[in-house]
Amino acid sequence: xxxxxxxxxHNEAHGMTSIVKTVARFLMGIIFIFGAYIIxxxxxxxxxxxxxxxxxxxxxxxLTMSFGKEIGLRKLTDNWASILDNTGALLFLxxxxxxxxxxxFFLNFLGKGNIFDLFSAGTIPLNNIAIGIKVLASVFAVxxxxxxxxxxxxxxxxxxxx
Amino acid sequence: MEIFLLILTLIMVIGSIIAIETRNLLxxxxxxxxxxxxxxxxxxxxxxxxIAITQVVVEILILVILIRATITTDNTSIEKHKDTFAVVTxxxxxxxxxxxxxxxxxxxxxxxxxxxxxxxxxxxxxxKETGATxxxxxxxxxxxxxxxxxxATVLFTSIVGAxxxxxxxxxxxxxxxxxxxxxxxxxxxxxxxFGGF
Numbered sequence: 612x613x614x615x616x617x618x619x620x621h622n623e624a625h626g627m628t629s630i631v632k633t634v635a636r637f638l639m640g641i642i643f644i645f646g647a648y649i650i651x652x653x654x655x656x657x658x659x660x661x662x663x664x665x666x667x668x669x670x671x672x673x674l675t676m677s678f679g680k681e682i683g684l685r686k687l688t689d690n691w692a693s694i695l696d697n698t699g700a701l702l703f704l705x706x707x708x709x710x711x712x713x714x715x716f717f718l719n720f721l722g723k724g725n726i727f728d729l730f731s732a733g734t735i736p737l738n739n740i741a742i743g744i745k746v747l748a749s750v751f752a753v754x755x756x757x758x759x760x761x762x763x764x765x766x767x768x769x770x771x772x773x
Numbered sequence: 774m775e776i777f778l779l780i781l782t783l784i785m786v787i788g789s790i791i792a793i794e795t796r797n798l799l800x801x802x803x804x805x806x807x808x809x810x811x812x813x814x815x816x817x818x819x820x821x822x823x824i825a826i827t828q829v830v831v832e833i834l835i836l837v838i839l840i841r842a843t844i845t846t847d848n849t850s851i852e853k854h855k856d857t858f859a860v861v862t863x864x865x866x867x868x869x870x871x872x873x874x875x876x877x878x879x880x881x882x883x884x885x886x887x888x889x890x891x892x893x894x895x896x897x898x899x900x901k902e903t904g905a906t907x908x909x910x911x912x913x914x915x916x917x918x919x920x921x922x923x924x925a926t927v928l929f930t931s932i933v934g935a936x937x938x939x940x941x942x943x944x945x946x947x948x949x950x951x952x953x954x955x956x957x958x959x960x961x962x963x964x965x966x967f968g969g970f
Contacts, residue, residue, distance in 0.1 A: 642947075654905035657822035659913065665830045672837060686804070693936065700929050707922060717918035730905035734903035738914040745925060749932040750834065756939045758841055 626679035635677035642670040650743035654732040660739040666745025670753045684755075692752040699745025706741065708735050778818060785811045798843045806836045823909045 626632065650663030675683025685734030710718035785808045791805035809832035816825040858939050882888055897911055903911040 654907050654908060654914075657909075658826050659823065659907070659910050662830050664826045665827075665834055669830065669834060669837075674833070676837070676841075693932075696929065696932060697842070700925055703922060703925055707918060715916075717922075719903060719915050726900060726904060727906060732911070733915075735903065735905050735910060735914045738918065739910070742921075742925065749928055752932055753935055754838060755926050756935045757838055759949075 625768070626682070627677050631677045635673055639670055639674060642673065643667060644758055646670060646743075646747075650739055651736065652729070653739040654735045655727060655729070660742030661746050663739075663745040665750055667743070667747040668750035671747075672754050675754070687751060689752060689755045692748045692755065695744055695748035696752060699741050699743070699748060701742035703738060703745065710734075774818070778815060781811045785815075792816075797842065802836065802839045802843055805839070806832060807874050809835070823907070 640712035646663045646666035646669075648663075649666060650660055653659035653663065671683065671687055674686060679701070707717045710716055710720055713720035720735040721733035721737075723733055730736075787919075788804045788811070790805040792801045794807070795801050795804065809828065813825045813828035813832065816822075816828055895908060895916065899908045900906055903915045905911040905915070906942045
């Protein structure tokens with residue numbers, strides 16, 4: 612991390628106080644690892660693509676709220692959020708269509724593997740990953756749309772009244 | 774166990790009533806959060822950790838978004854006057870609902886008694902047929918994946934709707950140098966003085 616970005620992170624004008632920023636920096640990695648674990652082990656333990664995707668999105672929302680929207684939108688812009696949203700949905704649909712190669716729609720055409728293995732259960736982990744990407748991107752996009760878009764609109768209206 | 778469930782349900786009922794009746798928007802939002810977290814504990818105690826995880830996570834997200842939405846608005850309290858006609862009508866319909874609910878509850882199965890035989894097959898053969906030890910995931914993404922793609926479509930459509938409605942200007946007009954440029958932020962906007970949250 613070069614010095615300019617470091618200075619910008621510690622800038623008090625953006626985001627919340629440095630207490631929140633320090634705690635958020637500790638928690639961020641743990642939240643992302645937990646979300647990835649929930650997605651990848653969705654076929655073995657409780658959880659799955661939807662819950663894990665929302666946990667990952669909460670990590671991004673924590674980043675955006677504590678460090679300010681400049682840093683948050685630099686990590687995941689809303690253009691990229693909508694691209695990832697489409698990618699996840701299409702990936703899920705493509706996995707479903709690939710089932711036609713073995714017979715029917717959404718057929719579990721890959722090998723089942725050993726039970727309790729990480730790489731098992733055929734297409735279920737792939738579907739989980741696709742849904743995780745989709746939910747991560749779309750929930751973060753909703754947060755951006757509800758907070759930042761509305762904020763900019765209200766700033767504009769206030770300026771106009773003055 | 775049963776008593777603890779009843780206490781949690783009572784807390785949820787009280788939280789819902791407070792959420793409706795209070796004048797302050799922030800305390801209303803927090804009461805809704807109390808209801809959601811109690812609901813997740815209820816799910817956990819009834820043996821549904823999948824839904825409990827999802828409920829906790831979604832509740833946190835909704836609380837964050839709603840608290841941000843209520844704090845930024847200036848008008849955080851509601852001045853309302855009670856409409857007697859509305860109160861009387863809702864009381865009548867609530868009484869009707871109670872009568873029919875009482876009739877319906879007498880016909881319902883015992884609590885925890887499986888209604889359909891399909892679920893028995895999932896429980897017996899799910900791990901063998903799909904290879905997934907999490908039966909909920911095997912139902913969602915293997916047996917009933919067609920329903921899941923419908924849910925994904927609903928989510929996708931709602932995101933598209935939110936983006937279309939909340940963004941003021943279209944994507945093509947974004948490049949115009951205009952004061953009221955609102956919507957998708959690009960690098961120039963981020964460098965400008967929007968200030969922090």
